[in-house]
């Protein structure tokens with residue numbers, strides 16, 4: 636099964652094209668990259684507000700899949716126990732929202748620069764409803780290294796996997812992950828799979844390519 640899934644993917648996934656991502660054994664494990672995309676019609680059927688995990692304020696209004704609420708609630712409790720203040724800046728993004736954002740960038744920068752700046756519609760893990768962009772108060776933006784320069788980012792880099800969340804686009808791995816370093820972007824794959832991923836030492840994309848069919 637896992638081999639069949641890998642064979643359905645192209646060998647040069649960081650080339651921009653719009654191939655359908657093959658159905659994974661579990662949709663949460665779907666491989667998305669610059670070549671493989673979700674269809675415009677895909678939306679999770681169990682989206683709920685992050686407030687269900689006890690997150691307050693603007694973070695609580697962001698939408699995530701109900702499947703990850705228990706793990707997100709446990710991670711939020713761990714943040715509080717560690718005295719950390721972490722917010723969710725973005726979670727579920729529909730295909731239509733991705734398309735609108737991409738068109739905005741194209742209008743401002745042109746197609747080539749826009750493609751570097753943001754995922755083309757269907758290629759974002761946010762459409763799965765399992766990706767979150769996190770930050771902390773006082774963080775000045777996305778140009779520094781949140782994982783190294785803040786206690787909150789360092790905690791996420793060290794502990795998020797214990798709650799099933801994995802950094803999809805780590806530093807120095809662009810040729811394998813197909814996107815630039817995003818220390819704020821975490822994707823939920825479940826606790827057991829996240830532990831297996833950590834053990835593998837692979838970039839998430841490469842790990843899922845082998846795992847998703849199983």
Ligand SMILES: [Zn+2]
Nearest residue numbers: 766767768820
């Ligand atoms: Zn993100």
